[in-house]
Amino acid sequence: ANKVDHLAVVEAYYGQVKATHLQWNTLIKLIKDMFTNDYGHIEYRKLKFYGNSPACIFKFFVTVNDPQKVFTWIVIGINCVCFVVIACSYVIINAVSRRSSTD
Secondary structure: OOHHHHHHHHHHHHOOOOOOOOOHHHHHHHHHHOOOHHHOOOOOOOOEOOEOOOOOOOOOOOOOOOOOHHHHHHHHHHHHHHHHHHHHHHHHHHHHHHHHHHO
16 A cells, blocks of 8 residues: 555544645554554554565565565566576586486
């Protein structure tokens, strides 16, 4: 979600607040205040790059409007290129070692 989406949530929650010129720090504080015991003990927590899992696992599954979508596809692309390079290297190593063992 971008800042416009956050502003809409804050305006809808607080009613009279004109949130068009709020800074991120103020906006985040207002959003943190929305998480209280009134909503079943929902806690405020930041979504980190690695998602919500306790292990540091790369977030491969992103939504269409995720701001990290481009970065995710770049990392997946680099992983694919590395896999192809490593696989080709092993094929070449295998071919060279077979050829040298028969000579």
